[in-house]
Amino acid sequence: MSPDDGTVAGTGEFALIDAVTAGRRQPAATLLGPGDDAAVLAAPDGRVVASTDVLVHGVHFRLDWSSPEQVGRKAAAVNLADIAAMGAHPTSLLVGIACPPDTPTEVITELAKGMWAEAERAGIGVSGGDMVRADQLVVSVTALGDLGGRAPVTRSGARPGDVVAVCGNLGWAAAGLAVLGRGFRSPVGVVNAQRCPEPPYAAGPQAADAGATSMIDVSDGLLADLGHLAKSSGVGIDIRSADLDVAPRLVEVGTALGADPLRWVLTGGEDHALAATFPPFGDPPEGWRAIGAVTIAESGVTVDGKPYEHESGWEHWR
Amino acid sequence: MSPDDGTVAGTGEFALIDAVTAGRRQPAATLLGPGDDAAVLAAPDGRVVASTDVLVHGVHFRLDWSSPEQVGRKAAAVNLADIAAMGAHPTSLLVGIACPPDTPTEVITELAKGMWAEAERAGIGVSGGDMVRADQLVVSVTALGDLGGRAPVTRSGARPGDVVAVCGNLGWAAAGLAVLGRGFRSPVGVVNAQRCPEPPYAAGPQAADAGATSMIDVSDGLLADLGHLAKSSGVGIDIRSADLDVAPRLVEVGTALGADPLRWVLTGGEDHALAATFPPFGDPPEGWRAIGAVTIAESGVTVDGKPYEHESGWEHWR
Structure with a gap:
């Protein structure tokens, strides 16, 4: 050459x-x-x-x-x-x-x-x-x-009663993948979310400063990654689906493709939102959204008190 | 599966x-x-x-x-x-x-x-x-x-008059590659040197403590890597071939394969020896071998005062 x-x-x-x-x-x-x-x-x-x-x-x-x-x-x-x-x-x-x-x-x-x-x-x-x-x-x-003097926020510090909160997009990259997989290139908002995520970097140290007891990057899907966190902490987690932010754009795309946008939010990976737990009694920091509560290990990871029926994440080589 | x-x-x-x-x-x-x-x-x-x-x-x-x-x-x-x-x-x-x-x-x-x-x-x-x-x-x-409080030893600090020294094996991995390339599996010493190098890790901080003015890991070949160091430092380097350690085992393998063992020592990569320069007037630290001197940039990298005739290193994609 x-x-x-x-x-x-x-x-x-x-x-x-x-x-x-x-x-x-x-x-x-x-x-x-x-x-x-x-x-x-x-x-x-x-x-x-x-x-x-x-x-x-x-x-x-x-x-x-x-x-x-x-x-x-x-x-x-x-x-x-x-x-x-x-x-x-x-x-x-x-x-x-x-x-x-x-x-x-x-x-x-x-x-x-x-x-x-x-x-x-x-x-x-x-x-x-x-x-x-x-x-x-x-x-x-x-x-x-x-770390700037902070203790690292691990996956293993969640305690029953803690508030579960998220910061960043959920379901957008999965919606984008569904769009691209059908051969479309728009809506550009979801497609670009799949092409390159925009994780809320500053929200990590912010959560640590606010006393977060545990934290994880949502790469495999909300339920899958909360499952990792729950396992590490020896707790269960219950998500209140009504408190999740299912953006109007995801609802539109879901309607167009005949897909359930809530499923993208619960199981879609690659948005790299942050999920964390905070002590009870108090609001999560600005920009964070409370979506559930930490429960006891025997409860597992549930949505509105029940196991979620669909597959919940990505594993390599499978 | x-x-x-x-x-x-x-x-x-x-x-x-x-x-x-x-x-x-x-x-x-x-x-x-x-x-x-x-x-x-x-x-x-x-x-x-x-x-x-x-x-x-x-x-x-x-x-x-x-x-x-x-x-x-x-x-x-x-x-x-x-x-x-x-x-x-x-x-x-x-x-x-x-x-x-x-x-x-x-x-x-x-x-x-x-x-x-x-x-x-x-x-x-x-x-x-x-x-x-x-x-x-x-x-x-x-x-x-x-770094334990040391200044990092870069490639750019060599000065004319400095002593050039090496620590670790040179030419062994290249000899091993030649052996393996002919379908042989022995002598095991050179073959294992190709399979996994044994870099002298402690010699790096040792050289820094001894006042090394520049240092590089020999991954592409002695002449090629000294060329990188000379370029970064804006100097030339002359190697005295008689001061290189051409191990008896390399001479044996060279004789068996009809190859020049000195060429392996000068141009063979993957042994991950360390090469460094030290201030003049004084011996290099224990375990290091003086093999040449830093000259002026116009001289280039030479062996016994002359350019070396063979190709001098590995570049990807070529």
Whole structure:
């Protein structure tokens, strides 16, 4: 392949690394950015929060449904949401990209652009990474964060009587997936929610400051992720369906496709809302919506006091 | 696929995560390990060193040449070497594994076992990760480290007159690759060096404490990586070939295969030795071998004062 055929093989590893790193403005937390054996990041709290997610073409995204920039944004967002769910502010991203030699160079530069855009939305930068050859496009992201003196909010602190609350979108990405799966490209609101989620990063530390007893990022679906939280905490959870926000747009899409929008809200993943539990007697913080209560373990996870009849989440390889 | 057919699809994501995390003993630096949205690690220095590498089946390793455990060890080692090359001690690993649904579960549990073994060799643990579906086995590792009050040793601090020194094996992995490529499985010393390198982790902080002016992990080949270091520092480097350690075993293998062992030492990658520069007038620290000198930029990277005639390293997609 020639040096100018527009593919990553033609561009070459080192020129491509230059293309995705040149001119990027690193935030103050990046003490040493790309170009050395490793990055050095500020960790003022004396602890660092770290999470890794891997996104695979054809599994977690499709380049015929999403632009490379949207894929980059999504890859950053899903990781940053994990940092927020611990009650931390993100400090940096590292990214590994594996792709076929004939991948257009522009796919990678646009993907990096999207990752940077989402990083900047969270006030951070991309401080390091790796680019290698593979048969399939795989994007691996590690996000780091700082707790700023807070105790990490784990999945295991919920107590019976606590209030269950959520912040962020639920069901939008699932509605978007249903739309895209039928070959449509609109309504753009739900389609874009599937292409790149907009997790409420600041709501994580906000919930921690408000005394959240447990928290989780809703990636697999509300019921599935509350199930993980309930299991870790040794409690049950009951959701009041009337208190869920089923947006008019989801109702419209559901009507058009003959689907139940409440099911998207309860079981749809990939919106990366945050779900948390708060001590009883008191309202959840601003921007959070109370949707249920923590019960005893024997009750399990229920909706309006009853088990929910539909499948409740995503598991890989099944 | 049935729940007990021995594949990752049969085992299922959550049971597999349990299988690779259960019973592992986390070191004190892991404040919160696997099982939550993110891990929490100690960062006593107030800064964290971070590096990501991606290893792809058929590109960076082959399961017909290496056992899954050896692949796990290698994936950990290549990242831990990057942390050492900054002058830091590693504190934790995070790992993303993408693999086909029909991957034998044992491949993944053995890979995790190897990763843990190498992590423990470095005094740390695996604190988090992700497992997803893909067409090809891809292992993505992020290593974190702590500088313990040291300034990071970058690639850009070498000055003319400095001594160039190395610590660790050179040429062994390349000799092993040549052996495996001819269909042989011995001598086991060089073959195992290709399957899993043994980087001298403690030599990184040791070099930093001894005043190293620059340092790099030798992953692409000695000349290629010294070329990166020289470029970053704006200097040239001259290697004295007589001072390189060409082990008798490499001479034997070279004779058997009709190959030049010095070329393996100069251009072979994947041993993950450390190369560093030290101020003149004084010996490099114990365990390090002086092999040359820093010159002016116009001289380039030379061997015995002359450009080296053979290709000097590995670049992806070419």
